[in-house]
Amino acid sequence: DQQVKQNSPSLSVQEGRISILNCDYTNSMFDYFLWYKKYPAEGPTFLISISSIKDKNEDGRFTVFLNKSAKHLSLHIVPSQPGDSAVYFCAASDGGTSYGKLTFGQGTILTVHP
Amino acid sequence: KAGVTQTPRYLIKTRGQQVTLSCSPISGHRSVSWYQQTPGQGLQFLFEYFSETQRNKGNFPGRFSGRQFSNSRSEMNVSTLELGDSALYLCASSFLAGLAYEQYFGPGTRLTVT
Numbered sequence: 708d709q710q711v712k713q714n715s716p717s718l719s720v721q722e723g724r725i726s727i728l729n730c731d732y733t734n735s736m737f738d739y740f741l742w743y744k745k746y747p748a749e750g751p752t753f754l755i756s757i758s759s760i761k762d763k764n765e766d767g768r769f770t771v772f773l774n775k776s777a778k779h780l781s782l783h784i785v786p787s788q789p790g791d792s793a794v795y796f797c798a799a800s801d802g803g804t805s806y807g808k809l810t811f812g813q814g815t816i817l818t819v820h821p
Numbered sequence: 822k823a824g825v826t827q828t829p830r831y832l833i834k835t836r837g838q839q840v841t842l843s844c845s846p847i848s849g850h851r852s853v854s855w856y857q858q859t860p861g862q863g864l865q866f867l868f869e870y871f872s873e874t875q876r877n878k879g880n881f882p883g884r885f886s887g888r889q890f891s892n893s894r895s896e897m898n899v900s901t902l903e904l905g906d907s908a909l910y911l912c913a914s915s916f917l918a919g920l921a922y923e924q925y926f927g928p929g930t931r932l933t934v935t
């Protein structure tokens with residue numbers, strides 16, 4: 708039972724354009740969501756997060772949108788740069804009972820072409 | 822601040838052996854979580870420790886165990902290794918950011934079981 712799903716295994720974008728990565732979840736108890744970026748042979752790097760009490764959070768080129776009714780979140784990267792090429796993971800937390808436990812999606816490979 | 826460190830970075834073991842992996846969290850972080858990453862299953866939660874107590878546990882067999890010391894450093898142990906235990910083992914340390922814990926990952930330990 709995959710509670711966090713990233714349905715697009717890969718995404719290819721031109722440099723300077725917008726990258727939109729999507730994530731769906733099924734567990735209505737999730738109340739905190741995070742995005743991580745991962746390069747091969749390294750641990751995931753925290754990018755941005757959003758609490759369920761918000762619908763948008765921005766940090767520089769990264770914006771995360773949360774649609775609770777649709778149980779959907781997305782990460783927008785504007786403008787995309789070649790250095791953004793990596794695997795992006797969406798993760799969710801049920802902070803009330805699962806403190807240090809994150810449930811991850813399967814990841815989306817983003818390739819940004821110069 | 823120094824990041825999360827994990828030792829060793831690479832390890833090769835044979836079936837039936839046991840292995841111990843170590844994780845030093847970011848200074849001041851009291852929560853340490855462990856994850857297993859495999860190509861087929863993605864990132865899966867193993868367990869989380871807070872103040873030397875296991876606070877959450879994932880769906881892994883009892884061969885996987887862990888502990889946390891008073892300085893927040895953590896170890897995980899896998900006994901009677903199986904081929905399927907070959908994976909990247911990631912440790913993350915957490916701090917409470919508002920309503921939930923944000924996790925910061927180490928580089929991982931790549932375990933190969935032959």
